[in-house]
Amino acid sequence: MALEHAILTSLLEKPASGYDLARRFDKTIGFFWRATHQQIYRVLGRMDKAGWIRARSIAQKGRLDKKVYTVGADGRKELARWLREPLPPEELRSDLGVKLRAAAFDDPACVIAEFAQQQQWHAARLAQYREFEKRDYPPGAKLSREATLRQLVLKSGIQYETGWLEFCREAQRVLKSLA
Amino acid sequence: MALEHAILTSLLEKPASGYDLARRFDKTIGFFWRATHQQIYRVLGRMDKAGWIRARSIAQKGRLDKKVYTVGADGRKELARWLREPLPPEELRSDLGVKLRAAAFDDPACVIAEFAQQQQWHAARLAQYREFEKRDYPPGAKLSREATLRQLVLKSGIQYETGWLEFCREAQRVLKSLA
DNA sequence: TGCCCCATGTAACCGGTTACATGATTGG
Protein backbone atom coordinates (compact mmCIF):
# COMPACT_ATOMS: atom_id res chain seq x y z
CA MET A 1 0.00 0.00 0.00
CA ALA A 2 1.36 3.35 -1.04
CA LEU A 3 -0.77 5.83 0.91
CA GLU A 4 1.38 5.47 4.02
CA HIS A 5 4.45 6.03 1.92
CA ALA A 6 2.96 8.92 -0.01
CA ILE A 7 2.21 10.61 3.31
CA LEU A 8 5.67 9.88 4.69
CA THR A 9 7.19 11.39 1.56
CA SER A 10 4.98 14.43 1.76
CA LEU A 11 5.90 14.91 5.42
CA LEU A 12 9.58 14.63 4.54
CA GLU A 13 9.08 17.31 1.93
CA LYS A 14 7.52 19.44 4.68
CA PRO A 15 5.94 18.61 8.07
CA ALA A 16 2.19 19.11 8.04
CA SER A 17 -1.14 18.52 9.75
CA GLY A 18 -3.84 16.18 8.47
CA TYR A 19 -5.65 19.13 7.03
CA ASP A 20 -2.54 20.40 5.24
CA LEU A 21 -1.96 16.94 3.80
CA ALA A 22 -5.54 16.75 2.58
CA ARG A 23 -5.02 19.97 0.66
CA ARG A 24 -1.74 18.70 -0.77
CA PHE A 25 -3.54 15.56 -1.90
CA ASP A 26 -5.94 17.81 -3.76
CA LYS A 27 -2.98 19.33 -5.58
CA THR A 28 0.56 18.17 -6.30
CA ILE A 29 0.74 14.67 -4.86
CA GLY A 30 -2.92 14.14 -5.64
CA PHE A 31 -2.20 14.18 -9.36
CA PHE A 32 -0.81 10.68 -9.08
CA TRP A 33 -2.29 9.51 -5.78
CA ARG A 34 -5.67 10.54 -4.41
CA ALA A 35 -6.77 10.49 -0.77
CA THR A 36 -9.61 11.96 1.24
CA HIS A 37 -9.11 13.64 4.59
CA GLN A 38 -10.83 10.73 6.36
CA GLN A 39 -8.32 8.32 4.92
CA ILE A 40 -5.46 10.61 5.83
CA TYR A 41 -6.51 11.02 9.48
CA ARG A 42 -6.90 7.27 9.82
CA VAL A 43 -3.48 6.54 8.41
CA LEU A 44 -1.86 9.33 10.43
CA GLY A 45 -3.29 7.79 13.60
CA ARG A 46 -2.00 4.37 12.60
CA MET A 47 1.46 5.65 11.77
CA ASP A 48 1.62 7.67 14.97
CA LYS A 49 0.78 4.56 16.99
CA ALA A 50 3.40 2.60 15.07
CA GLY A 51 5.97 5.28 15.88
CA TRP A 52 6.72 6.19 12.28
CA ILE A 53 5.73 9.80 12.81
CA ARG A 54 5.43 12.20 15.75
CA ALA A 55 2.84 14.90 16.37
CA ARG A 56 3.36 18.31 17.91
CA SER A 57 0.21 20.12 18.95
CA ILE A 58 0.35 23.73 17.91
CA ALA A 59 -2.05 26.02 19.73
CA GLN A 60 -3.82 28.57 17.59
CA LYS A 61 -5.87 31.48 18.77
CA GLY A 62 -9.55 30.77 18.23
CA ARG A 63 -8.93 27.69 16.10
CA LEU A 64 -8.62 24.07 17.09
CA ASP A 65 -5.10 22.95 17.82
CA LYS A 66 -3.14 21.95 14.79
CA LYS A 67 -1.31 18.61 15.02
CA VAL A 68 1.82 18.93 12.95
CA TYR A 69 3.44 15.62 12.08
CA THR A 70 7.12 14.93 11.46
CA VAL A 71 8.72 11.72 10.21
CA GLY A 72 10.78 9.86 12.79
CA ALA A 73 13.68 7.46 12.34
CA ASP A 74 11.35 4.45 12.13
CA GLY A 75 9.31 6.17 9.44
CA ARG A 76 12.41 6.80 7.37
CA LYS A 77 13.44 3.19 7.84
CA GLU A 78 10.04 1.99 6.65
CA LEU A 79 10.18 4.24 3.62
CA ALA A 80 13.66 2.96 2.75
CA ARG A 81 12.42 -0.63 3.09
CA TRP A 82 9.44 0.03 0.83
CA LEU A 83 11.58 1.79 -1.76
CA ARG A 84 13.68 -1.33 -2.16
CA GLU A 85 10.77 -3.75 -2.25
CA PRO A 86 9.67 -4.50 -5.81
CA LEU A 87 6.09 -3.62 -6.79
CA PRO A 88 3.73 -5.62 -8.98
CA PRO A 89 3.38 -4.19 -12.51
CA GLU A 90 1.01 -1.28 -12.93
CA GLU A 91 -1.83 -2.78 -14.86
CA LEU A 92 -4.45 -1.10 -16.95
CA ARG A 93 -7.97 -1.02 -15.54
CA SER A 94 -10.34 0.79 -17.77
CA ASP A 95 -14.09 1.23 -17.58
CA LEU A 96 -13.93 2.72 -21.04
CA GLY A 97 -12.53 -0.50 -22.45
CA VAL A 98 -15.53 -2.34 -21.03
CA LYS A 99 -17.86 0.25 -22.50
CA LEU A 100 -16.34 -0.13 -25.95
CA ARG A 101 -16.83 -3.87 -25.94
CA ALA A 102 -20.33 -3.48 -24.54
CA ALA A 103 -21.16 -0.92 -27.21
CA ALA A 104 -20.99 -3.68 -29.81
CA PHE A 105 -24.29 -4.98 -28.41
CA ASP A 106 -25.97 -1.60 -28.46
CA ASP A 107 -25.70 1.53 -30.57
CA PRO A 108 -21.95 2.30 -30.74
CA ALA A 109 -22.77 5.98 -31.21
CA CYS A 110 -24.17 6.13 -27.69
CA VAL A 111 -20.70 6.23 -26.14
CA ILE A 112 -19.31 8.98 -28.38
CA ALA A 113 -20.38 11.68 -25.93
CA GLU A 114 -18.55 9.87 -23.16
CA PHE A 115 -15.29 9.98 -25.07
CA ALA A 116 -15.80 13.64 -25.91
CA GLN A 117 -16.23 14.36 -22.20
CA GLN A 118 -13.18 12.33 -21.25
CA GLN A 119 -11.19 14.12 -23.92
CA GLN A 120 -12.10 17.47 -22.41
CA TRP A 121 -11.08 16.36 -18.94
CA HIS A 122 -7.77 15.00 -20.08
CA ALA A 123 -7.08 18.06 -22.20
CA ALA A 124 -7.72 20.31 -19.21
CA ARG A 125 -5.46 18.25 -16.97
CA LEU A 126 -2.75 18.18 -19.62
CA ALA A 127 -2.88 21.97 -19.99
CA GLN A 128 -2.52 22.28 -16.23
CA TYR A 129 0.50 19.97 -16.22
CA ARG A 130 2.14 21.94 -19.02
CA GLU A 131 1.59 25.10 -16.97
CA PHE A 132 3.32 23.50 -13.99
CA GLU A 133 6.21 22.44 -16.16
CA LYS A 134 6.67 25.91 -17.62
CA ARG A 135 6.37 27.53 -14.19
CA ASP A 136 8.51 25.18 -12.10
CA TYR A 137 11.05 23.79 -14.52
CA PRO A 138 12.07 26.49 -17.00
CA PRO A 139 14.49 25.22 -19.65
CA GLY A 140 18.14 25.72 -18.85
CA ALA A 141 17.67 26.05 -15.10
CA LYS A 142 19.76 23.88 -12.85
CA LEU A 143 17.52 21.71 -10.72
CA SER A 144 18.03 20.14 -7.33
CA ARG A 145 17.76 16.39 -6.99
CA GLU A 146 14.29 16.78 -5.51
CA ALA A 147 13.14 19.06 -8.30
CA THR A 148 14.55 16.77 -10.99
CA LEU A 149 12.57 13.84 -9.61
CA ARG A 150 9.41 15.90 -9.24
CA GLN A 151 9.80 16.96 -12.84
CA LEU A 152 10.16 13.33 -13.85
CA VAL A 153 6.87 12.47 -12.15
CA LEU A 154 5.21 15.41 -13.85
CA LYS A 155 6.47 14.08 -17.17
CA SER A 156 4.82 10.76 -16.50
CA GLY A 157 1.58 12.63 -15.88
CA ILE A 158 1.96 14.49 -19.15
CA GLN A 159 2.55 11.24 -20.96
CA TYR A 160 -0.46 9.65 -19.33
CA GLU A 161 -2.79 12.47 -20.27
CA THR A 162 -1.38 12.72 -23.78
CA GLY A 163 -2.01 9.03 -24.27
CA TRP A 164 -5.61 9.26 -23.10
CA LEU A 165 -6.21 12.30 -25.23
CA GLU A 166 -5.00 10.56 -28.35
CA PHE A 167 -7.05 7.51 -27.54
CA CYS A 168 -10.22 9.53 -26.99
CA ARG A 169 -9.80 11.08 -30.42
CA GLU A 170 -9.16 7.71 -32.05
CA ALA A 171 -12.14 6.15 -30.28
CA GLN A 172 -14.49 8.89 -31.46
CA ARG A 173 -13.19 8.51 -35.00
CA VAL A 174 -13.82 4.75 -34.98
CA LEU A 175 -17.21 5.05 -33.29
CA LYS A 176 -18.36 7.60 -35.86
CA SER A 177 -17.21 5.37 -38.69
CA LEU A 178 -19.43 2.61 -37.30
CA ALA A 179 -22.53 4.80 -37.12
CA MET B 1 -18.80 -0.33 -10.81
CA ALA B 2 -17.79 -2.02 -13.99
CA LEU B 3 -17.34 -5.66 -12.98
CA GLU B 4 -21.06 -6.36 -13.34
CA HIS B 5 -21.01 -4.74 -16.74
CA ALA B 6 -17.83 -6.46 -17.82
CA ILE B 7 -19.45 -9.79 -16.97
CA LEU B 8 -22.69 -8.88 -18.75
CA THR B 9 -20.69 -7.94 -21.82
CA SER B 10 -18.70 -11.15 -21.69
CA LEU B 11 -21.90 -13.18 -21.34
CA LEU B 12 -23.38 -11.37 -24.34
CA GLU B 13 -20.29 -12.26 -26.32
CA LYS B 14 -20.92 -15.88 -25.28
CA PRO B 15 -22.87 -17.49 -22.42
CA ALA B 16 -20.58 -19.02 -19.82
CA SER B 17 -20.20 -20.47 -16.34
CA GLY B 18 -18.38 -18.78 -13.48
CA TYR B 19 -15.37 -20.92 -14.20
CA ASP B 20 -15.39 -20.01 -17.88
CA LEU B 21 -15.60 -16.34 -16.99
CA ALA B 22 -12.70 -16.63 -14.59
CA ARG B 23 -10.57 -17.98 -17.41
CA ARG B 24 -11.68 -15.22 -19.73
CA PHE B 25 -10.72 -12.70 -17.07
CA ASP B 26 -7.26 -14.24 -17.10
CA LYS B 27 -7.07 -13.57 -20.82
CA THR B 28 -8.83 -11.18 -23.18
CA ILE B 29 -11.08 -9.10 -20.94
CA GLY B 30 -8.59 -9.40 -18.10
CA PHE B 31 -6.11 -7.24 -19.98
CA PHE B 32 -8.15 -4.20 -19.08
CA TRP B 33 -10.22 -5.48 -16.18
CA ARG B 34 -9.07 -8.07 -13.65
CA ALA B 35 -11.28 -10.29 -11.49
CA THR B 36 -10.78 -13.39 -9.40
CA HIS B 37 -13.15 -16.33 -9.49
CA GLN B 38 -14.40 -15.50 -5.98
CA GLN B 39 -15.43 -12.07 -7.12
CA ILE B 40 -17.07 -13.49 -10.20
CA TYR B 41 -19.16 -16.06 -8.32
CA ARG B 42 -20.30 -13.40 -5.89
CA VAL B 43 -21.37 -11.01 -8.62
CA LEU B 44 -23.02 -13.79 -10.63
CA GLY B 45 -25.11 -14.69 -7.58
CA ARG B 46 -26.08 -11.07 -7.09
CA MET B 47 -27.02 -10.57 -10.72
CA ASP B 48 -28.98 -13.81 -10.78
CA LYS B 49 -30.98 -12.68 -7.77
CA ALA B 50 -31.55 -9.30 -9.41
CA GLY B 51 -32.85 -11.06 -12.51
CA TRP B 52 -30.21 -9.65 -14.86
CA ILE B 53 -29.00 -13.10 -15.85
CA ARG B 54 -30.41 -16.63 -15.85
CA ALA B 55 -28.61 -19.89 -15.08
CA ARG B 56 -29.10 -23.24 -16.76
CA SER B 57 -27.58 -26.17 -14.93
CA ILE B 58 -25.82 -28.43 -17.34
CA ALA B 59 -25.21 -31.95 -16.07
CA GLN B 60 -21.82 -33.37 -16.86
CA LYS B 61 -20.67 -36.93 -16.42
CA GLY B 62 -18.40 -37.19 -13.41
CA ARG B 63 -18.01 -33.42 -12.99
CA LEU B 64 -20.01 -30.99 -10.94
CA ASP B 65 -22.88 -29.43 -12.77
CA LYS B 66 -21.94 -26.45 -14.84
CA LYS B 67 -24.13 -23.39 -14.38
CA VAL B 68 -24.22 -21.59 -17.68
CA TYR B 69 -25.43 -18.01 -17.46
CA THR B 70 -27.23 -16.01 -20.13
CA VAL B 71 -28.12 -12.32 -20.10
CA GLY B 72 -31.84 -11.59 -19.77
CA ALA B 73 -33.82 -8.56 -20.86
CA ASP B 74 -33.22 -6.79 -17.54
CA GLY B 75 -29.50 -7.35 -17.86
CA ARG B 76 -29.48 -5.81 -21.31
CA LYS B 77 -31.48 -2.88 -20.01
CA GLU B 78 -29.01 -2.34 -17.18
CA LEU B 79 -26.07 -2.48 -19.56
CA ALA B 80 -27.75 0.07 -21.86
CA ARG B 81 -28.38 2.34 -18.88
CA TRP B 82 -24.77 2.11 -17.74
CA LEU B 83 -23.44 2.74 -21.26
CA ARG B 84 -25.27 6.06 -21.35
CA GLU B 85 -24.27 7.12 -17.87
CA PRO B 86 -21.13 9.26 -17.88
CA LEU B 87 -18.10 7.99 -15.96
CA PRO B 88 -15.69 10.02 -13.85
CA PRO B 89 -12.35 10.67 -15.60
CA GLU B 90 -9.82 7.85 -15.48
CA GLU B 91 -7.18 9.22 -13.19
CA LEU B 92 -3.58 8.21 -12.81
CA ARG B 93 -2.67 6.34 -9.65
CA SER B 94 0.93 5.37 -9.58
CA ASP B 95 3.03 3.80 -6.87
CA LEU B 96 6.05 4.52 -9.01
CA GLY B 97 5.37 8.24 -8.88
CA VAL B 98 5.40 8.06 -5.10
CA LYS B 99 8.64 6.09 -5.19
CA LEU B 100 10.31 8.68 -7.39
CA ARG B 101 9.44 11.50 -5.03
CA ALA B 102 10.44 9.39 -2.03
CA ALA B 103 13.75 8.55 -3.70
CA ALA B 104 14.81 12.17 -3.30
CA PHE B 105 15.20 11.45 0.44
CA ASP B 106 17.21 8.30 -0.09
CA ASP B 107 19.63 7.03 -2.70
CA PRO B 108 17.88 7.63 -6.06
CA ALA B 109 19.82 4.72 -7.54
CA CYS B 110 17.96 2.31 -5.30
CA VAL B 111 14.85 2.44 -7.47
CA ILE B 112 16.61 1.86 -10.79
CA ALA B 113 16.16 -1.90 -10.54
CA GLU B 114 12.45 -1.39 -10.01
CA PHE B 115 12.11 0.51 -13.26
CA ALA B 116 14.15 -2.09 -15.10
CA GLN B 117 11.76 -4.75 -13.84
CA GLN B 118 8.68 -2.75 -14.77
CA GLN B 119 10.16 -2.15 -18.19
CA GLN B 120 10.52 -5.89 -18.74
CA TRP B 121 6.94 -6.52 -17.69
CA HIS B 122 5.53 -3.86 -19.93
CA ALA B 123 7.71 -4.94 -22.84
CA ALA B 124 6.44 -8.51 -22.48
CA ARG B 125 2.83 -7.38 -22.33
CA LEU B 126 3.31 -5.11 -25.32
CA ALA B 127 4.80 -7.94 -27.35
CA GLN B 128 1.80 -10.07 -26.47
CA TYR B 129 -0.60 -7.35 -27.57
CA ARG B 130 1.22 -6.91 -30.86
CA GLU B 131 0.90 -10.67 -31.39
CA PHE B 132 -2.85 -10.46 -30.82
CA GLU B 133 -3.12 -7.60 -33.24
CA LYS B 134 -1.21 -9.43 -35.95
CA ARG B 135 -3.19 -12.62 -35.37
CA ASP B 136 -6.71 -11.22 -35.02
CA TYR B 137 -6.70 -8.07 -37.09
CA PRO B 138 -4.55 -8.59 -40.20
CA PRO B 139 -4.26 -5.44 -42.32
CA GLY B 140 -6.79 -5.15 -45.11
CA ALA B 141 -9.30 -7.55 -43.59
CA LYS B 142 -12.88 -6.41 -43.25
CA LEU B 143 -13.90 -6.49 -39.61
CA SER B 144 -17.28 -6.89 -37.97
CA ARG B 145 -18.51 -4.19 -35.65
CA GLU B 146 -17.59 -6.33 -32.67
CA ALA B 147 -14.11 -6.99 -33.98
CA THR B 148 -13.53 -3.33 -34.80
CA LEU B 149 -14.35 -2.35 -31.22
CA ARG B 150 -12.23 -5.13 -29.75
CA GLN B 151 -9.34 -3.94 -31.90
CA LEU B 152 -9.87 -0.42 -30.61
CA VAL B 153 -9.59 -1.64 -27.02
CA LEU B 154 -6.47 -3.57 -27.91
CA LYS B 155 -5.00 -0.38 -29.36
CA SER B 156 -5.58 1.40 -26.06
CA GLY B 157 -3.66 -1.39 -24.36
CA ILE B 158 -0.81 -1.01 -26.81
CA GLN B 159 -0.73 2.70 -26.18
CA TYR B 160 -0.77 2.18 -22.43
CA GLU B 161 2.12 -0.26 -22.49
CA THR B 162 4.10 1.83 -24.95
CA GLY B 163 3.72 4.83 -22.68
CA TRP B 164 4.92 2.95 -19.62
CA LEU B 165 7.80 1.48 -21.52
CA GLU B 166 9.00 4.88 -22.64
CA PHE B 167 8.61 6.26 -19.17
CA CYS B 168 10.59 3.42 -17.59
CA ARG B 169 13.46 4.13 -19.96
CA GLU B 170 13.33 7.86 -19.25
CA ALA B 171 13.18 7.27 -15.50
CA GLN B 172 16.23 5.02 -15.55
CA ARG B 173 18.11 7.60 -17.60
CA VAL B 174 17.31 10.36 -15.12
CA LEU B 175 18.01 8.21 -12.08
CA LYS B 176 21.40 7.22 -13.46
CA SER B 177 22.26 10.83 -14.16
CA LEU B 178 21.61 11.63 -10.50
CA ALA B 179 23.89 8.87 -9.20
C1' DT C 1 -27.83 35.68 8.62
C1' DG C 2 -25.49 32.44 6.07
C1' DC C 3 -21.71 30.43 3.71
C1' DC C 4 -17.02 29.11 3.12
C1' DC C 5 -12.63 28.02 5.33
C1' DC C 6 -10.01 25.91 9.05
C1' DA C 7 -9.47 21.59 11.71
C1' DT C 8 -10.51 17.19 13.48
C1' DG C 9 -12.53 13.12 13.58
C1' DT C 10 -16.31 8.55 13.73
C1' DA C 11 -19.10 5.05 11.40
C1' DA C 12 -21.23 2.36 7.86
C1' DC C 13 -20.70 0.26 3.68
C1' DC C 14 -18.73 -1.95 -0.26
C1' DG C 15 -15.48 -3.85 -3.58
C1' DG C 16 -11.18 -6.36 -4.01
C1' DT C 17 -7.75 -9.59 -2.08
C1' DT C 18 -6.33 -13.69 0.27
C1' DA C 19 -7.06 -17.89 2.52
C1' DC C 20 -9.70 -21.89 3.09
C1' DA C 21 -12.66 -25.77 1.46
C1' DT C 22 -14.40 -29.66 -1.44
C1' DG C 23 -14.27 -33.21 -4.83
C1' DA C 24 -14.07 -35.54 -9.33
C1' DT C 25 -11.42 -36.48 -13.88
C1' DT C 26 -7.37 -36.56 -16.89
C1' DG C 27 -2.65 -37.25 -18.02
C1' DG C 28 2.29 -37.98 -17.10
Added chain:
DNA sequence: CCAATCATGTAACCGGTTACATGGGGCA
Protein backbone atom coordinates in the same frame (compact mmCIF):
# COMPACT_ATOMS: atom_id res chain seq x y z
C1' DC D 1 0.78 -41.66 -7.43
C1' DC D 2 0.72 -36.86 -8.02
C1' DA D 3 -0.27 -32.76 -10.20
C1' DA D 4 -3.12 -30.10 -12.98
C1' DT D 5 -7.62 -28.98 -14.54
C1' DC D 6 -12.58 -28.60 -13.99
C1' DA D 7 -16.09 -26.55 -11.01
C1' DT D 8 -18.10 -24.36 -7.18
C1' DG D 9 -18.22 -21.78 -3.38
C1' DT D 10 -17.48 -19.41 2.03
C1' DA D 11 -15.16 -16.24 5.18
C1' DA D 12 -12.05 -12.87 6.99
C1' DC D 13 -9.78 -8.81 6.21
C1' DC D 14 -8.59 -4.35 4.48
C1' DG D 15 -8.49 -0.09 1.83
C1' DG D 16 -11.38 3.43 -0.25
C1' DT D 17 -15.79 5.94 -0.44
C1' DT D 18 -19.65 8.30 1.51
C1' DA D 19 -22.23 10.16 5.13
C1' DC D 20 -22.38 12.18 9.53
C1' DA D 21 -20.62 15.18 13.31
C1' DT D 22 -18.60 19.28 15.70
C1' DG D 23 -17.23 24.01 16.26
C1' DG D 24 -14.95 28.60 15.82
C1' DG D 25 -13.42 32.56 12.60
C1' DG D 26 -13.85 35.65 8.62
C1' DC D 27 -16.53 37.81 5.17
C1' DA D 28 -20.54 39.52 2.38
